[in-house]
Amino acid sequence: MLDSSSEGSNATESDSSQETDYWPQDDLVLDGFIALACKYSPNSAPYDDDISDEAASSVDQAASPVDQAAFSVDQANLKQQSLEALTSHLPLLAQQLIKLSLSLDSAQFSENPGPTLKLILSIQSELDRTLDQIQSALHALYPIPPQSRCTRTNDQHHKGLKSFRLKGLYYRIEGPLLENVGSIFMHSHGFLHAPKLTTEDLQLQTAEASIRDQMTGFMLASSEEIKLAIEWLEGSEFNLVQKQWPMELFGINIQLEILMDLINRTTQLEEDEEHLSESATQLGKSLLPIIKLSRLFINKLMMRGMNKKYLPLFTEMRSDQMESLAGLARDVNGMVTQLMNFMRVADQSLASNISKFLTHTAKQLERDLLSGLSLFIIYFIPLIPDRHGFSMQDHLRSWFVTWCTQFSFAIQRLKDAAELYVNTSPALPESP
Known part of the structure; x- marks a missing residue:
């Protein structure tokens, strides 16, 4: 039979072992948020500096009245497929951000750190796939970033493929939405990294509460930006011209x-x-x-x-x-x-x-x-x-x-x- 001192020593060693068991996952999660923030920041869109002459020519022609009057079937199909991809992936992004927010719970980390970190790693992978699909769809719409202003183009019969709608959608996602999503990733990193910066319970609680409040703001903003992007996809032209x-x-x-x-x-x-x-x-x-x-x-x-x-x-x-x-x-x-x-x-x-x-x-x-x-x-x-x-x-x-x-x-x-x-x-x- 073990004496009390031996039993206490074993308990301490067991707790310490449980803590160190999930440290590698902890680092993977932290690195994952940094990687996501860098990969999907508005300034890191997948545009090649050495874009092909053919692609550049295609974009230039798309801004001309001649091209707009004779929109090729292939171009129209590609853009329509991109819009359909955004229609399905934007709501999915909203759901995944909610899952991420719910997973970042201090109580869950205290009770089940290992499974919680595995869950977050899974959510990170889902977000990476969804954001990659969204960014690829934007890249298909515009191989290079479009001019902010619309020049005179004979696109009155292009319905959902008019440049006014596509540019509004592009800049809604590429600007405010990705900025807020990037902020969510950085604050998620900060939330998980906070326990490593202090051992004082009060300081930790204060830091986590502050980060949580900021994350809530970015989550709400992202949700609103997703709704606005969907409106650019599905809204009537009457409503779109009056957005501001x-x-x-x-x-x-x-x-x-x-x-x-x-x-x-x-x-x-x-x-x-x-x-x-x-x-x-x-x-x-x-x-x-x-x-x-x-x-x-x-x-x-x-x-x-x-x-x-x-x-x-x-x-x-x-x-x-x-x-x-x-x-x-x-x-x-x-x-x-x-x-x-x-x-x-x-x-x-x-x-x-x-x-x-x-x-x-x-x-x-x-x-x-x-x-x-x-x-x-x-x-x-x-x-x-x-x-x-x-x-x-x-x-x-x-x-x-x-x-x-x-x-x-x-x-x-x-x-x-x-x-x-x-x-x-x-x-x-x-x-x-």
Whole structure:
């Protein structure tokens, strides 16, 4: 019979043996996360520096109107197969990332370190295969990274293979998605490596909790990016061109609030607060209808409240036209911001210059809005079905006629206010 000291010694040796048994697997898992992060970072896509002349020529031709008008069957089939691969592998990636997150549990490591590490090694292999398939599909879509902007191409009949959709999908995956996935791998490495950096329980718990919180953020971001990528695969062109509009509308709302605050202030303010002279305030008030009508226009194009599932997936718009329409809200936000910048310095600038800048920017804003409207009327309105005897097409056409009239009146009121501003503004004091 063993004495107590001998029994305790054997127990200690047994625990130590169990710990060292899984050290090789531990190192394999840590190295695996580093390898995955390096292999699938956005800057390590499998593009060869010495890409063949044939492949480069193919890409160059794909950007030309001639090639787009006569899209080869082989090219179309290859791209379609790549899209189908992404359709199946993106949801699979989401599932595997969830499995990885669930496997990184401190309690599991304490109770069953060996089996847990084996599970993580298996998940790493699954992720490697899935990401390799995703990256290969991207490489098939674009043998070399595409230009960010769409040139004029006759791809209006290519449906799901239009360059606007393919480039949007490419940059959604190659940018934000892979960046977040890479961060997940690096934080997974940090989570498993933390016990090697400290023997203090409190420090370890704090480190693991911090890494876990950051990983949760990257997991949520990756899940959202996968959903957005799938939308680029399966979404209608109507929805795709408006992806960034809500964010730009938020910016327009901010500028509108700033203008309203500025023109409603009195001169009895703190010296360091912005305020306008009476003549500049009247000029600023003439901008309100223009900005409000611009915001109303974007909201109407978005057709909020309407069931858009009845719209077809594809239109006969070219990719460059879709890109132009996609940037409409951004351009409107930019010009509204310019108008506000001019108003802020109205009392410190020549009245004639402010008048010229405001009217010129407002006219450019009108041209851009009407250009977007023409695309909407030609390509989207004819696709909207009647519902319960009500013609949404007639309603929208009538609404936009009224809007155009009101916007023209608003531009004229701005011109009148700008002319009055020039005639009534005091001359700027001469510099000493």
